[in-house]
Structures are given as structure tokens and as C-alpha cells.
């Protein structure tokens with residue numbers, strides 16, 4: 001085990017595995033594979049941004065491995081790209097003992113996981129998330145998939161990995177914008193349960209192992225309670241009903257994490273307007289989000305358009321909008337009796 005590292009056990013349906021969080025895990029990859037008795041051919045799949053930086057290191061870390069690269073970007077998280085992956089897997093001679101390792105952000109994790117779940121009816125899959133968002137969110141929970149022109153993540157599966165390896169060393173090359181987007185999801189975990197994550201001071205790269213481990217443990221707990229998204233997992237949508245709507249009306253000019261940050265502020269305000277929480281909660285959330293360099297206001301869109309975009313979100317139940325709100329930090333509640341007028345007034349209050 002490397003210094004300052006953490007190993008987080010996960011019990012998934014029909015599978016048990018570990019999430020390794022720490023610095024230096026990439027240097028001991030063959031030892032980790034041996035722990036799971038994995039001895040097939042290894043294929044790393046990464047993207048055109050990461051391959052030039054990490055491709056050689058990956059290839060050298062596992063003798064006989066291949067590195068496959070696909071174009072970078074959400075617009076490539078498609079069945080067309082998956083088809084090119086199948087071709088590459090066949091060309092590399094991958095058989096049913098093969099080990100497919102996703103090395104990248106959530107786009108790579110989701111798409112490569114889907115390819116691994118379906119190639120030869122499923123081969124061993126390992127996640128090495130490299131963006132903060134994929135470390136604390138996308139790589140945890142077993143959901144994999146791709147987008148269709150009609151919508152995001154419409155095709156997918158549950159595929160449990162053999163292990164998830166979070167090597168914080170790769171964060172040194174992560175752009176600051178992507179770093180902040182990941183922090184937004186960690187703050188969400190703080191508001192939902194682990195309130196020690198509501199302190200701006202902890203968010204330094206030196207401290208990454210600690211806060212990433214906490215955020216991962218939080219998501220593991222929720223996913224273990226509700227592996228197939230029938231119940232408590234819904235709380236993970238805190239800030240996302242607003243956030244997805246802002247992403248949509250901005251035609252994805254807003255990054256997901258930035259939209260979620262604004263969504264957290266909106267959820268806190270709505271909680272207060274709906275009489276659920278103390279008046280100072282929205283201020284506390286807003287000043288934290290702001291101090292992390294994340295947006296707390298929007299401009300250029302009408303409140304009514306954002307409200308309308310919320311209707312297409314998946315978070316509706318029996319035709320009514322369902323909101324994840326807060327009674328206090330660490331105490332979420334699912335509410336479906338919020339009048340639209342309150343939602344509009346909150347949206348108005350956040351428009352610049």
C-alpha cells in the first residue's frame with residue numbers, strides 16, 4: 001500500500017471489489033491485477049488528450065498491454081465510437097480472459113464500461129478515473145453507457161468493475177475548470193451527508209486523497225443501499241434538476257459541474273422558500289460555492305425556460321416534479337408538493 005492511501009470495499013450485486021485511492025497506484029498495477037487473479041491480455045482505452053501524456057507510462061506499466069485511443073469529448077460518447085472499440089479489441093486479439101481498463105474521465109469510463117460489458121458478452125473491466133468528477137462520481141456505482149442524438153445516457157448497462165484505481169497523481173494535469181466541476185459534486189456529498197466536506201479550506205490538491213475518499217465512501221454507501229436506483233439513490237440528484245435544466249437551455253455551454261453548483265444554490269434557496277430549513281442555509285451554500293470559484297448566478301435565460309427544461313428531466317414521479325431539498329446540511333428530503341411559483345421565484349432571484 002502506498003502512503004496516505006485508502007482502500008474502500010464495495011459490495012455490489014453479485015460482485016465485490018475495492019476502490020483504491022492514493023498516490024502512486026499506477027506504479028503497482030501488475031500487483032493489483034494479480035490480487036484479482038487477472039492474467040489475460042490488458043487493453044487500456046483512453047482518449048486523444050490523455051494518450052500523449054500517459055500512453056507510454058500505461059503501456060510500460062503492464063508488459064504486453066495495448067493502448068487504444070479514441071477522440072476526446074462527450075460528442076464521441078456514442079455507439080459509433082463503441083463500434084470502433086470492438087474493432088480495436090478484435091484487432092488486438094482480446095479474448096474472454098481480456099482485461100479492459102478505462103483510463104480517462106467519465107466519458108471514457110461510461111463508454112469503455114459499456115464496451116466491456118458487451119464485448120464477447122462481457123469481459124473484465126477496470127476503471128482508472130482521471131478527472132475529479134469521474135473519481136468521486138462517474139466511476140462509482142456500476143452505471144455505464146453512451147448517448148444517443150435524442151438524449152444523454154439513453155443506452156447503457158450496469159457493469160461492476162474488478163476494481164477502481166484512483167491515482168491522485170494524474171490530477172496534476174487536470175485543467176482547473178475540470179477540477180472545480182468535480183468539487184461541485186463533492187460539495188453535493190457534503191450537503192447530503194458528510195458535512196465535513198462543507199469547508200472550502202480542504203479543497204487543495206495536496207489534500208485530494210482525503211476528500212476524494214470521503215466523497216467516494218459517501219457514494220458507495222448510497223449505491224449499496226440502492227444498487228438499481230429504486231429509492232434513496234434519488235438524493236444524488238440534489239442540485240441536478242436545476243443543473244440539468246441550465247445545461248439544456250445553455251445548449252451545453254455550461255459545464256455539468258458548474259450547472260450543478262448553481263443548482264445546489266437553487267436547491268438551498270427553494271428549501272428555505274418552502275419552509276424546510278433555517279434562513280441561513282442558502283447563504284452558507286452560496287458563500288461556499290462562490291469561494292470555490294463556482295457560479296452562483298446565471299444570465300441570458302428566462303426563468304420560465306429553465307423551469308420548462310426541468311420537465312424533461314428524469315426526476316419526475318407520477319407526473320409531478322420531485323425535488324431533492326434540504327432540512328439542514330446532511331439532512332435531505334424528497335418533496336413533490338412544491339408550487340411552481342416558488343420555483344420561478346427562486347430562479348428569478350438567481351438571475352443576474
Ligand SMILES: NC(=O)c1ccc[n+]([C@@H]2O[C@H](COP(=O)([O-])OP(=O)(O)OC[C@H]3O[C@@H](n4cnc5c(N)ncnc54)[C@H](O)[C@@H]3O)[C@@H](O)[C@H]2O)c1
Pocket residue numbers: 047049050072073074077104105106107108110130131132133134137138139140141142143144152153170171172173174175178181
Ligand atoms: N456513470 C455514472 O454514474 C456517471 C455519473 C456522473 C457522470 N457521468 C458521465 O461522466 C461524463 C462526464 O465526466 P467528466 O466530467 O470526467 O468529463 P470528461 O470525461 O469529458 O473529462 C473532462 C475533460 O478532462 C480531460 N481530462 C480528464 N482527466 C484528465 C487529466 N488527468 N489530465 C488532463 N485532462 C484530463 C478529458 O480528456 C476531458 O477533456 C458524462 O458523460 C456523464 O454522463 C457518469
Ligand SMILES: [Zn+2]
Pocket residue numbers: 137185240256260
Ligand atoms: Zn452530476
